[in-house]
Amino acid sequence: MDILYGAGSRNRVIGDVIFHCHLYPHFHEGMWTLWRIHDRLEDGCGKLPDGTPVPPLLPLKDREEPPKKDDLHPGYPNFICGEAGEPPRQPPCGVLDAEGNVVVSPTPLEEANFVENAAPGALYTDTCPCHTTEECENVKVFEIALVQAKITYNQYGWHDPEGRFFVLKEELEHYGGLESYIRMVEEQKIRVEPLVIRANAGDCIELRTTNLLPEFLEANAFQLKTRTDIVGHHVHLVKFDTITSDGAANGWNNIAGARKYETLVERFFADEELRTVFFHDHLFANAHQLHGMFVALVIEEAGATFHNIRNGEPLRFGTQAVIQRRDGTSFREFALFVHDFAFLFDKDGKPLNPPAVPGSHDDPGDELMIRLIDGAHEEQHVFNVTGMSWQKEVVDEKSPLAASQTLGVSEAFNLNVKEPYQAGDYLYYFGGTDDVWLGLWGIIRAYDRYQECLKPLCKGKEMILPLPPCPGKDDVVRRYEVAAVQTELIYNRYGDHDPNGLIFVPLEDVDLVFAGKYTPKPLILRANVGEWLEVTLYNVLNPNHPVPYFDYPRVPLDLKHKPSSRVSLNPQFLQYDPICDSGINVGYNNKEQTVGIGESKRYLWKADREYGACILQSFGDMRNHRYHGLFGAVIVEPAGAEWYENFTKRKNPFAEQAVITAPGVESFREYVLFIQNGIRLLDAKGNLIETAAAGSEEPVDAEDTGEKGYNYRSERFVNRLERDKRVWKVFSSRVHGDPATPVWKAYTGDRVIFRAMMPADKPRNVSLTIHGHLWREQPNDPLSREIPLQGGISVGNRFDMELKDGAGAPGDYLYRSGSFGWDVESGMWGIFRVMKHTVRCRCKEMCGRLLKCLK
Template sequence: MGREPTALEAAAFVPDPQPGEAFTKVAPPDAPVRRYDLVVTNGTVHYHGDPSDEHAATWHDHNAHFYVLADEIEEAGGLEEFKRQLAEGERTLEPLVVRANKGEVLELALTNLLPAGPQEESAFDPKLPFQPECGLHTHLVKYDPLISDGSAVGWNYLSATTTADQGAEANAKYNSWTYRWYVDEDFDAVLLHDHLLANHRQRHGLFGTLMTEPEGAVWVVPDDHEQELRHGSQAVIRTADGASHREMVLAIGDFVPMVRHGHGDHGCPVNPPPFPGAPDDQGAMGVNYRSAPLSERGGDPAHWFSSAVHGDPGTPLLRGYPGEDLRVHLVQGSHDLQHSFTLSGARWREWPGREDTAWRNQQTLGISNVAELALAPTLGPGDHLWSFSAGNDLWLGCWGLLRLYDRPQTDLPPLPGRTTGAPLRPARRRVRRHTVRARAQVVEYSPLRTDPYGLVFTADGEDGPEEGPLVLRCRAGEWMEVTLVNELDGPPPASPLDPRLMNEADTGARTVSGRVSLHPTLLDFDVRTDDGAHVGRNADTTVKPGASRTYRWHAAEPGVVLLRSHADVISHPRRGLVGVLVVEEADATPYDPVTGRERWTGERAVVRRPDAEPVRELVLVTQDGLRRYHDGDLTQPVTDLFSDSPDDAGQKAYNYRSAALHPLDPVLSDPQPPTPLLTCRAGDQVAVHLAVASHRMRNQCFTVHGQVWDASETGLGWYVSTIGALASGSTRTVRFRAQHPGDHVYRTGNLHWGLSEGWWGLIRVEETP
């Protein structure tokens, strides 16, 4: 505690008090102890670019805050030398990741080497007259809350460290603090962060991760399984039963105060707030203190993710082999925004190890959230794109590669007992074929709101091309062969009044790709040939104007598959190049609800199975970040009435249609909104398939008035009336038996910027048979 205890304090101590554990005994007396000596300090961290290349553009945080092992400071030759190596790019840094076994006591000694005295004003930060203490706060583990919480709560002690010359004496005794935590369970990832000036320091990167491992596990360096790993975001974990898995930690931070150097910029702030200290959306983003901004990649957006064109991104390169046990752990260390993670060609259970929970290909995160993604062993060789998939996340560089090799690499030993090579796929005996066309089209979202710059997918039906949105169907167990025809004449023009992205100066100068693609979620396929993207070292599987390409995907399980054009992840989805594939049960057949004919396309269907009730299906594709115009007049963009925030700007729609509650729209006086209508009868089984093709970072929720449904596949219980945490890339199915005749509203739960902008419609339950 930095001083001798008083007599009253000493009388309240537990027997045999330890540093960080004075008033509450948190662990059994024989629990093994693992110790880390940590330092908190600051310096220059390079998020993007090579600082040694004077011709390259680089993005930095010159006042980055971070935790680091004390040994690394010593090995570098002292603190100043450590900071010099960082600033000149001789040393790389990532958020601290340490590990402990279940049943261990974790003893962390934190020394505060942050600068003393006031902090000068910057484009992002106000001047601080002094810098308060810094601590180490965590979640989930057990500790004595009076002295190991890393914060200042109620009457508890201030369990933090001060800089040396802020204390009563300039002595390390007064600028160090020991925390004692007991890992009583295998918690997966646990966030570490400062709790004394979090609003400032976490934006600058002051967070880390404690990975809690099973009892008896050991962790080794991925490229040398004989070398114990001290710390790091990637590890091979060997468990007591002889099994091994690869552990990969990706920690995202936003509102990062960065400056840009190069190409005419000399310390130019990246997306600064209107004044220092303002709470507006600001700064940039990074994953593990790295980013690959798309604005710096340049050229045709179809090739932004290509290593052949631009080289590998500087973000974390995850590596392994097909068939290995791969586990991706997500952490959001800062600061304000919501994020959505996707991984091409992969899927995982909603809850690891729970076979009764649904397959997912998307994970929603908010501040301090963590998640474990235990990837199904269905991934083949090639470069799989991992990304935080909303538009601003991608634009600011939160993406990278999972590279799986088809043969052993000298610098990456395979896990014991694993064979390399492509996974076996079922023979293509059951094939369903669709033809999809991409074309430019004026999209009429409502009688008074249109997008003259619209791009749409349409499916060929029996009577010719069907109007969007694109909805395809197949059966589980079938192969899909989807031929995409690009009917564009060339690169479409950018809309000069599009809602801007963070750090985007002029949307009218934005390059829009003329290439298109169909990129699916959840399905099994070879990412090298059928991903609908140009990623890493893979071939370019986008389609140029006037050409066509056939994609081959295997639908292993029933579910909802989001389809998007990955030829331009910024402009294409918000222009309308989105769709859905519904994978029905293996014995199901969809019929047109009007004609009664068998039909494998369309947003509505009646699905029949032998010895089962028919199900009335409605597919809803959620869109946002749109720019619409009054009556198609390019001088009259629809105003964003409710927000100028990049989280919310732009209009919303379901399936190219919007029921916006706007004074100029006649929706309220109409008997029926323009959004999709599902008609059914009381007692009918209903399925609403949701595919969130949204461009914005703001999370969503979905409800149906007067209905509840079974949510057991989420592991959350039996009945709910609302589902939340829906973000870009989410897919869900809501199933219920229609109750009570009348019009039931389906809608978002976000009222002032979602419902008002048109995210609602009707399910009409009729009394007649």
């Protein structure tokens, strides 16, 4: 990591900066360290306050030498008042008591080390440039309180009896004071959401946070009684004095927190348009964030204004806003927080563990900005929106389009929807089965006519316009007929199988499936950019063999229920009418989108851009269908492309390995790779396979249950090692034969694109590496970094990976997940076979080119 602006960042901060994993179980177990930034020359003669010698630190040769120490400037941390082995002091001038008096005054030595324009929360670093602080109205001040109340998460009475959250003090005053506010929250007259405040690039920001919390979290089914007698706010990305305004107690710094009824004053500078900034309590983070103590500070562009979505009035805070830019254009902004490990109880006080979700509103054509934040606590999540997409990087037009975003705790992303969409209800959801089951989904509602509750945006000339609802007379319509069928899926020659497999197949192949003569593979449909797809789905599931319910792979808080036999098709990226052609029964969309046994439905979609891989999902029953294999893909190829099976001249739109040719485009080999996580597999003897649980006495997390594989195939280590114990030969085809997983084939130098995607099913992230090869992380950006491994892959993610310089030297290369434990050993690996051109092949290729020229 090359740190922007060097040590101390842009504001040249000094002190102890914490460096840690933000997954709190990791942090809690010791995955952290300190980065100490000195203000004076360390020549090897100094000591820390506890007597530990400070080793010499030689300045870099091309940098100015730091000033030497003197009696008034002994160097950090020796000017900080405190005793080694005792609790640290709170920041001088930075904490006020209930009457507004300063709790801690600076010592003369501390004061001698203040910067020239010191202010509470910015004593040792000049946090804000002088132009922002000459007059106090240029400092944007937020008066915040930390309160505790019972928060009810949904209409079924799921609640956190000790919900803790940030709220503006003006809200407390508006509702008659603290006690009145808490009572109204607990009576559900006030709907609590995470606090979202906004500022502009270039603003100097002062947070004044008053601690109104109890000093303990009480013991319950989830937690021990925990002392939480001091709290603060730790803000990411902005610039600040780390000794006094980090909201933490790192190294020799002050403890930047407020005890009960005290107010912590901290100062920050928004040096650029940082967009979504996460902040939270850092003193008891492992206890507090589980209860909802997290906030977003959104730094908008300089000069932007923030408005109420209903009346257009200036907005102080809120998860939904209209943002008007300096140029007069505007967009709708939604802040969406994901929160796992919530300590929830049902209406009868029985301990549970998940949340429910808000909705958002807009008009067709409105530009949307979704500020996505993971507030707590440990799990990995992946956000998906049906029928919408955005640039992967909000300011880079060359970054790929995305319809999903993986995230972990404290991460924040800015999803700017500018692509066309039509009126109707759109589903947003977190893709892992566990997350959807626990309630992580909601609705984006696009109205087709004016609503009094929603003030229209000020739109520029480049407003988004929905696509026409049907093809024009000169448009190409590509037609497919597809069936959903039941079939046993045999994942390898050792007999690992899913006897209850569910797959999509071309309608013409249904009889082959029933006769046992079909080799199952995930459905692949192809279209060229600019074409329409008319896909007719038939449900030929057997009414006498309903889809069974299984409690493995597990989901948290499972409930035995009857699985659905209805199926549907929903594509990523492609344009469609959300009411008629989405494949999802969501919100108030009033047309049936799923297909019952013996029924059929036609879907109409537009491939308006060269999207590459687009995942196909069925929303008839995500919980019970997906892990059995009911998914597929649409691949959108270049204009005028033709598609052939690999190493043949047979045209085949369904091919797993294909050669794609198109006018003006270099031909390429295309490999469609479906990554599966959470498969229900039995071995040859009918025993349930549980790789993650092997040899473990503790129960496995629900998100780690189920097996791994690619394209309805898996090559578990245990099967190979039972036949040959030499683990160093486990990948050898000479010893074991080729794996069941796809063996991709190419000649040296061939242009190769992997269309990799994860349609199912568990949220735990995986990765993908191809030995001996690199590719651009962002294919269309020549400045993109080249990577050997794609990480952070979860449900709904897709990647178009074009190998740098094509296929490598002849030989067999592994492709696999980056994690050997559970992933690779559970079968998530295969072979990329690169062959040498023979003389015969070269002659055949040359003759083909000559014939093509003569035509």
